Amino acid sequence: QQQVKQSPQSLIVQKGGISIINCAYENTAFDYFPWYQQFPGKGPALLIAIRPDVSEKKEGRFTISFNKSAKQFSLHIMDSQPGDSATYFCAASRGYQKVTFGTGTKLQVIP
Amino acid sequence: NAGVTQTPKFRVLKTGQSMTLLCAQDMNHEYMYWYRQDPGMGLRLIHYSVGEGTTAKGEVPDGYNVSRLKKQNFLLGLESAAPSQTSVYFCASSNAGQQAFFGQGTRLTVV
Numbered sequence: 160q161q162q163v164k165q166s167p168q169s170l171i172v173q174k175g176g177i178s179i180i181n182c183a184y185e186n187t188a189f190d191y192f193p194w195y196q197q198f199p200g201k202g203p204a205l206l207i208a209i210r211p212d213v214s215e216k217k218e219g220r221f222t223i224s225f226n227k228s229a230k231q232f233s234l235h236i237m238d239s240q241p242g243d244s245a246t247y248f249c250a251a252s253r254g255y256q257k258v259t260f261g262t263g264t265k266l267q268v269i270p
Numbered sequence: 271n272a273g274v275t276q277t278p279k280f281r282v283l284k285t286g287q288s289m290t291l292l293c294a295q296d297m298n299h300e301y302m303y304w305y306r307q308d309p310g311m312g313l314r315l316i317h318y319s320v321g322e323g324t325t326a327k328g329e330v331p332d333g334y335n336v337s338r339l340k341k342q343n344f345l346l347g348l349e350s351a352a353p354s355q356t357s358v359y360f361c362a363s364s365n366a367g368q369q370a371f372f373g374q375g376t377r378l379t380v381v
Contacts, residue, residue: 165312168310190367191367191368193369193370195370195372200375201374201375202274202360202362202372202373202374202375203313203360203370203372204372205369205370205371208369248312248313250370252367253367254366254367256366257301257303257315257318257320257326257328258303258362258364258370260305260312260313260315261312262310262311262312263312263313
């Protein structure tokens, strides 16, 4: 059962543009929503995370938007750069329960 | 600070052979996970552990066994390798409701 659905599977954005990746979840008990970034040949690493008591969190060029009623959250990358080219995973978890990951989005930022 | 260390990094097995992948973490995390990553499939959870001496099945447990005899170590075993187990394996650790830290991955090829 896929509890976190991620889209799109791949994304091509021009340098300077905005990259948007969306995730939807089913379990309303989830209370932690991280995004991970993975470069080729490396393990995923935490990029930014949000808890459901806020609707938005921003760290530099990266923003998470969270819509609790729609059970959706998204990652926005402003002023996308070629160095942002990577695979991005959304995830969700609740307290003592295991982390559930989305299927990933391969982002390519072209000059 | 080593974080999460996986050994080996690469391995080639013949069908039917067995092997053990070792994961070690030095962050005193309670939770440890084994994932496999295949193209277009994202991260799929094989087995996980919520504490020393405990293990539980994830999404794709068949053909794998695990053990967590010590809190810092999580072993993944393949008793009789099959070509379908060719993949990149990632170990991760976390505390409940916190970010997961990943190892660098083990690239396994079964011929």
